[in-house]
Amino acid sequence: MTDVYLLSGFLGSGKTSLLVNLIQHIREQGLKPAVLMNEFGAISIDSDTVGDSKDVPLKELLNGCICCTGSEKTEAQLQGLLEEYEVDVILIETTGAAHPVEALDAVYSPLFADRLDVKGIVTVADAKRWIERHTMSPQIRALFMEQIKHAHLLVLNKTDLLTESQLATVSMELANFNENAPIIQTSNAQVSFAYIEETLQKLQHLPTKPIISGKNLPLSSKLIVLEKPVQKEHFEQWVKALPDTVYRMKGYVPVEGASHPFLFQYAYGMVNWLPEYVKMDPSLVVIGEGIKDLEYVYPSSKQS
Numbered sequence: 001m002t003d004v005y006l007l008s009g010f011l012g013s014g015k016t017s018l019l020v021n022l023i024q025h026i027r028e029q030g031l032k033p034a035v036l037m038n039e040f041g042a043i044s045i046d047s048d049t050v051g052d053s054k055d056v057p058l059k060e061l062l063n064g065c066i067c068c069t070g071s072e073k074t075e076a077q078l079q080g081l082l083e084e085y086e087v088d089v090i091l092i093e094t095t096g097a098a099h100p101v102e103a104l105d106a107v108y109s110p111l112f113a114d115r116l117d118v119k120g121i122v123t124v125a126d127a128k129r130w131i132e133r134h135t136m137s138p139q140i141r142a143l144f145m146e147q148i149k150h151a152h153l154l155v156l157n158k159t160d161l162l163t164e165s166q167l168a169t170v171s172m173e174l175a176n177f178n179e180n181a182p183i184i185q186t187s188n189a190q191v192s193f194a195y196i197e198e199t200l201q202k203l204q205h206l207p208t209k210p211i212i213s214g215k216n217l218p219l220s221s222k223l224i225v226l227e228k229p230v231q232k233e234h235f236e237q238w239v240k241a242l243p244d245t246v247y248r249m250k251g252y253v254p255v256e257g258a259s260h261p262f263l264f265q266y267a268y269g270m271v272n273w274l275p276e277y278v279k280m281d282p283s284l285v286v287i288g289e290g291i292k293d294l295e296y297v298y299p300s301s302k303q304s
């Protein structure tokens, strides 16, 4: 299993600074890190920046968009990393404009279920921006807050720009806003990988799929196995009736009359079916909050 850490946080909050620190620490532990990033092509991180001799495998996460094409490509990049390199830890730096759920999307692909061990979302929160969040437009502020809300661990960065009393206030407000995430105060995102590893480990309750099962974590994921073909219309009605807290669904759904399961996508209220030419195992990954008991119930069969 390859460990995966998602680095989230608003534009300019200090994600890259954190990434560079973590790469160095991971190497010092004798482990091989790789990076998936939003904004850059498949280039190696400059070894000067990383502070070591060897380059780190780096792939492009083409966009933070939840649309099918984007996440398909993300899956391909992840697969590429796993196949081309020997990797112990993958750090995914999401774009500052991405919702962390979108980034989780590709990682929770059924393709990687037995290969990736998702450790959690580390969000870098810009302390100064938090104080000034009221100056942001409502939409952008909402994104900034979402990134903080969905964190499993909060790195409260740029503390050097705050007075002590401001820092105390911000820490308290963040702790109230995301009650589950431990907070570490940093300057230049100076936090050790060991700290992050241990802290997230403590939040895990089951040996596999920590986010999926961690009862204190805001986001969870669930795998639904569809044992027999569904009626498309009935299935879509079920999808429409789901609570807003189901953010994302994706997987292979067998449909009555079709020879192979369809690739099924659901995001922000929209569904998308794509025919598959290979017979994939019928399973559906659901990401959301409070979805533990979510099940698809087939219509009761009519008596003849």
Ligand SMILES: Nc1nc2c(ncn2[C@@H]2O[C@H](COP(=O)(O)OP(=O)(O)OP(=O)(O)O)[C@@H](O)[C@H]2O)c(=O)[nH]1
Binding pocket: 009, 010, 011, 012, 013, 014, 015, 016, 017, 018, 095, 096, 157, 158, 159, 160, 161, 186, 187, 188, 189
């Ligand atoms: N004063 C101060 N500046 C910081 C701190 N951490 C990072 N910076 C600066 O903030 C800027 C953005 O840092 P990055 O690490 O590139 O942030 P990022 O989140 O990766 O930025 P994007 O990729 O644009 O989203 C850089 O100029 C950093 O030097 C900090 O703790 N204090």
